[in-house]
Amino acid sequence: MTRFRLPAWFALLLPAIIVLAAVVLIPLVLSLYSSFTSYRLTRPETLYNWIGTFNYEKAAKSAHFWSAFGRTVLLLTIALNLEMLLGLGLALLVNQVTYGQRALRTIMMFPMMFSPLLVGFQFKFIFNDNVGLVNNALQSIGFSNVAIPWLVDGQLAFFSILVAEMWSSTSVFAILILAGLFAVPRDPIEAAKVDGCTPWQSFRHITLPYIMPFIYIALAIRSLDVARAYDIVQIMTNGGPARRTELLWTLIGRTGYVDAKMGYANAMGYISIFLAIGFTIFFFRKLNAARAELGMGG
Amino acid sequence: MAQVNLRNVVKRFGPLQVVHGVDLDINDNEFVVLVGPSGCGKSTTLRMIAGLEAISEGEIAIGDRVVNDLPPRHRNISMVFQNYALYPHMSVRENLGFSLEIAKKPKAEIDKAVDEAAEILSLTDYMDRKPGALSGGQRQRVAMGRAIVRHPDVFLFDEPLSNLDAKLRTQMRTEIKKLHQKVNSTIVYVTHDQVEAMTLADRIVIMRDGYIEQVGTPLEVFEAPANTFVATFIGSPPMNLLTGRVAADMISLEGGLKVAVPDQYRANVSEGQDVVLGFRADNLMPVGHAMPMEGAFAELEMTVNLSEPLGTETLLFTSIADKEIQAKMLNPRPVASGEKLSFQLDLTRCHLFDAETQNSLRSN
Numbered sequence: 001m002t003r004f005r006l007p008a009w010f011a012l013l014l015p016a017i018i019v020l021a022a023v024v025l026i027p028l029v030l031s032l033y034s035s036f037t038s039y040r041l042t043r044p045e046t047l048y049n050w051i052g053t054f055n056y057e058k059a060a061k062s063a064h065f066w067s068a069f070g071r072t073v074l075l076l077t078i079a080l081n082l083e084m085l086l087g088l089g090l091a092l093l094v095n096q097v098t099y100g101q102r103a104l105r106t107i108m109m110f111p112m113m114f115s116p117l118l119v120g121f122q123f124k125f126i127f128n129d130n131v132g133l134v135n136n137a138l139q140s141i142g143f144s145n146v147a148i149p150w151l152v153d154g155q156l157a158f159f160s161i162l163v164a165e166m167w168s169s170t171s172v173f174a175i176l177i178l179a180g181l182f183a184v185p186r187d188p189i190e191a192a193k194v195d196g197c198t199p200w201q202s203f204r205h206i207t208l209p210y211i212m213p214f215i216y217i218a219l220a221i222r223s224l225d226v227a228r229a230y231d232i233v234q235i236m237t238n239g240g241p242a243r244r245t246e247l248l249w250t251l252i253g254r255t256g257y258v259d260a261k262m263g264y265a266n267a268m269g270y271i272s273i274f275l276a277i278g279f280t281i282f283f284f285r286k287l288n289a290a291r292a293e294l295g296m297g298g
Numbered sequence: 299m300a301q302v303n304l305r306n307v308v309k310r311f312g313p314l315q316v317v318h319g320v321d322l323d324i325n326d327n328e329f330v331v332l333v334g335p336s337g338c339g340k341s342t343t344l345r346m347i348a349g350l351e352a353i354s355e356g357e358i359a360i361g362d363r364v365v366n367d368l369p370p371r372h373r374n375i376s377m378v379f380q381n382y383a384l385y386p387h388m389s390v391r392e393n394l395g396f397s398l399e400i401a402k403k404p405k406a407e408i409d410k411a412v413d414e415a416a417e418i419l420s421l422t423d424y425m426d427r428k429p430g431a432l433s434g435g436q437r438q439r440v441a442m443g444r445a446i447v448r449h450p451d452v453f454l455f456d457e458p459l460s461n462l463d464a465k466l467r468t469q470m471r472t473e474i475k476k477l478h479q480k481v482n483s484t485i486v487y488v489t490h491d492q493v494e495a496m497t498l499a500d501r502i503v504i505m506r507d508g509y510i511e512q513v514g515t516p517l518e519v520f521e522a523p524a525n526t527f528v529a530t531f532i533g534s535p536p537m538n539l540l541t542g543r544v545a546a547d548m549i550s551l552e553g554g555l556k557v558a559v560p561d562q563y564r565a566n567v568s569e570g571q572d573v574v575l576g577f578r579a580d581n582l583m584p585v586g587h588a589m590p591m592e593g594a595f596a597e598l599e600m601t602v603n604l605s606e607p608l609g610t611e612t613l614l615f616t617s618i619a620d621k622e623i624q625a626k627m628l629n630p631r632p633v634a635s636g637e638k639l640s641f642q643l644d645l646t647r648c649h650l651f652d653a654e655t656q657n658s659l660r661s662n
């Protein structure tokens with residue numbers, strides 16, 4: 001009788017496979033499975049109650065879900081565009097600085113060092129209608145004499161959240177774009193100057209194509225960030241008041257943990273993930289195109 | 299069409315001064331080559347003419363305009379960079395037409411100029427490729443094409459051939475020469491290759507450590523070097539130099555050798571003066587292997603340390619007082635190391651420099 005032995009490559013990979021299975025595969029399969037059941041956290045036996053695609057149909061028909069979905073896309077679009085422009089501007093300014101640039105770069109990263117929870121609390125205070133910094137400032141310069149309900153009015157609350165998001169994450173763009181600017185070779189820029197370009201034209205025609213890949217990387221990273229935005233909104237408005245700032249993940253979080261409808265929450269989660277995947281694919285396509293443009297290979 | 303004038307141009311990087319008051323007048327349509335060892339300030343000077351580097355002191359004029367404060371785009375110059383500096387995201391066609399595009403020239407005119415340049419430089423087959431898909435020589439031609447489409451007043455070249463292999467370099471050298479005859483523009487060309495300088499230039503400017511050492515036609519700087527630096531820098535192999543002292547119309551050289559003061563220098567030396575005698579390998583030949591010499595020559599016996607056959611001639615490496623001396627053997631025969639030979643030194647073609655200033659003692 002020959003003794004059975006695992007092939008060496010399999011034996012070597014086994015620990016990794018076990019770990020991956022434990023932390024990725026099992027939760028993934030379990031959550032996917034539970035989205036087809038009426039699983040409620042409070043009644044564990046419902047995990048075995050198979051209801052087919054009912055949860056998905058429910059989500060697809062839910063106005064709450066789609067308005068949260070739409071609002072997330074809106075936040076993502078606005079935040080990413082503004083952060084990109086601001087980050088670009090910031091990076092260009094810092095790139096011009098010759099003395100003390102290191103210190104400036106470090107300072108620029110400060111917002112990234114705070115937990116989003118703290119950022120949420122801070123902006124909740126800043127935009128508070130009674131004791132908040134913004135209202136106090138507006139009132140003391142005589143710009144307004146009423147308490148503006150920053151976090152209560154739907155559109156103002158959305159704006160406030162946007163500001164908090166941008167404050168905490170514009171530096172992601174600034175840092176990555178600055179890295180891109182460092183990588184721009186000097187020669188083509190000088191050639192452009194000699195070829196008659198104004199500073200704006202050399203930026204537009206030479207610098208920008210060089211930093212586009214960096215911009216797309218930042219966009220891809222940040223689109224995933226915003227698509228799963230939860231903490232800042234949770235703290236500042238808790239998706240409210242009356243769902244006026246509800247985003248996908250505040251809705252899913254509440255459905256799963258507050259209402260305990262885990263099966264339904266997981267179904268919505270799986271639909272939302274397609275949003276994130278969609279944006280990621282989109283930006284990576286753009287990234288590859290921009291790199292191919294520069295002759296860096298696809 | 300324009301002349302270029304540099305008046306006492308100084309360049310400092312912070313406290314470090316790298317160009318020390320350069321004066322240079324370049325005529326309209328002239329092909330001037332700046333040559334010198336690495337780090338002597340050639341590129342810096344060229345970049346000041348281009349406007350890519352601020353001028354610390356002095357004045358640069360192109361045509362009749364002082365351009366000190368003009369940005370490059372207002373100087374009507376073209377520049378070819380050492381590593382081409384092509385725009386990697388543009389096709390060859392776009393690279394060539396970019397400057398005209400920026401100048402908002404009509405489409406038809408751009409196409410015409412681009413096609414013309416592509417024709418001159420045989421680039422027509424690569425027009426839609428990106429620079430990344432071109433060989434070094436092709437990229438180099440694109441860089442030149444980009445410069446010529448604009449019909450600038452002045453062309454500036456910064457070592458455009460240094461990245462090419464020897465064969466391509468020779469070929470492109472001829473192309474540039476032809477180009478100059480065709481486009482009829484003022485050209486300032488930087489190189490550290492003295493062969494390139496000799497073959498291309500109307501006039502050569504030899505620089506060292508931020509100073510101009512000599513300006514002259516290729517023949518002038520070869521035949522009448524102003525100092526020992528130019529003498530050793532121009533010409534290959536470099537000129538042999540031996541120090542000595544003048545005594546009674548003779549120069550006693552190191553190693554105990556004595557030669558007569560060459561006639562053409564006799565009036566300019568004084569008794570007891572320390573001098574440097576310079577002569578090229580072409581003027582030191584083994585007896586029997588050269589044209590019979592007329593006029594003044596010295597005869598010396600030396601041991602050959604090494605020989606380097608080049609085909610039609612052989613370079614012989616010998617030494618005097620531990621200094622390497624190179625001689626040339628025409629109609630060569632095999633020479634073994636250690637062989638003793640009699641050499642003739644053509645005194646009429648010798649150079650004499652002052653040992654202290656290193657400047658030529660030639661009367662001009």
Ligand SMILES: Nc1ncnc2c1ncn2[C@@H]1O[C@H](COP(=O)(O)OP(=O)(O)OP(=O)(O)O)[C@@H](O)[C@H]1O
Binds near residue numbers: 311337
């Ligand atoms: N941006 C700079 N800052 C400080 N020093 C510089 C700068 N650019 C050049 N230099 C110095 O100026 C001197 C001249 O440089 P330059 O580039 O003109 O030399 P070059 O003659 O072109 O040499 P090469 O043949 O190697 O290109 C060098 O000693 C160099 O170190």
Ligand SMILES: [Mg+2]
Binds near residue numbers: 340341342
């Ligand atoms: Mg240089």
